[in-house]
Amino acid sequence: MSELDGRRAVVTGGTRGGIGAAVSARLTAAGATVITTARSTPADLPDPELFVAADVSTPDGVARVARAALDRLGGVDIVVHVVGGSRQEPGGVLALSDHDWQHEFAVNLFSAVRLDRALLPSMIEQGRGAIVHVTSVQRRVPLPTTVPYAAAKSALTSYSKNLAGQMAPKGIRVNTVSPGFVETAGASGMVSALAAADGVDEDTARRTIMDSIGGIxxxxxxxPDEVAELVTFLVSDRASSIVGAEHVIDGGSTRTI
Ligand SMILES: NC(=O)c1ccc[n+]([C@@H]2O[C@H](COP(=O)([O-])OP(=O)(O)OC[C@H]3O[C@@H](n4cnc5c(N)ncnc54)[C@H](OP(=O)(O)O)[C@@H]3O)[C@@H](O)[C@H]2O)c1
Known part of the structure; x- marks a missing residue:
């Protein structure tokens, strides 16, 4: 019997070789039935019933994901909110419009708040569940190029901590995972593009990126599979008294205590 046999999970942002894809694969390997989401539908979907095409930065997109999860799975035991990201706007912080700020908060904060609000009533009713919000080390060490992203991840961390305290008495554990630089398929593409632009090999380009965030x-x-391992531990019964905790996974790049 596998560790998560019979558990029903929702993972947002589960395609394109990112952290969500690794989390979906790892939870599935541990026996869970996993619904994943993304805006675009991958060509090679193993089971269309376990995928919802939706933009979770919008209320409608979240409602579609929640409805599909409750209808198709009959309830949810695990929620891993992975969707997030930043657009680097040129021109510095004063050039950012309300729209820029609202977009970053819609993707990185409200997506999670709305999904939790839609799914938690059924989890409370069953008296058990586990939620992980994926934040970023930028919530502690913000970069000057991604100001709204870092602010939204800080807000997500604060929200998650508060939610954890309110949900623990109802049998639901909430935690955050805070990655540093993770070499997803998208990040590998960035490394290759930088190598080509600078006329260097990929190791050199990768080191340039690591140096730009202060070194690792x-x-x-x-x-991604290392982040998935941590998430899988946190949603499993092995983590049964871990509540409201932030788990940094960054190879040591965050030097604060
Ligand atoms: N990679 C890193 O180095 C790193 C570091 C720190 C924190 N993080 C955090 O980790 C999380 C995952 O990052 P990642 O690098 O794995 O991302 P990624 O590789 O860019 O993957 C993003 C996934 O989310 C989906 N997605 C993006 N926006 C969406 C939306 N609005 N609605 C629904 N699906 C959406 C994408 O599919 P579609 O494009 O088809 O929608 C894809 O499946 C994010 O919260 C990010 O902030 C990542």
Missing amino acids: PLGRPAR
């Missing part, structure tokens, strides 16, 4: 003592970015 481990000497390499994390892999």
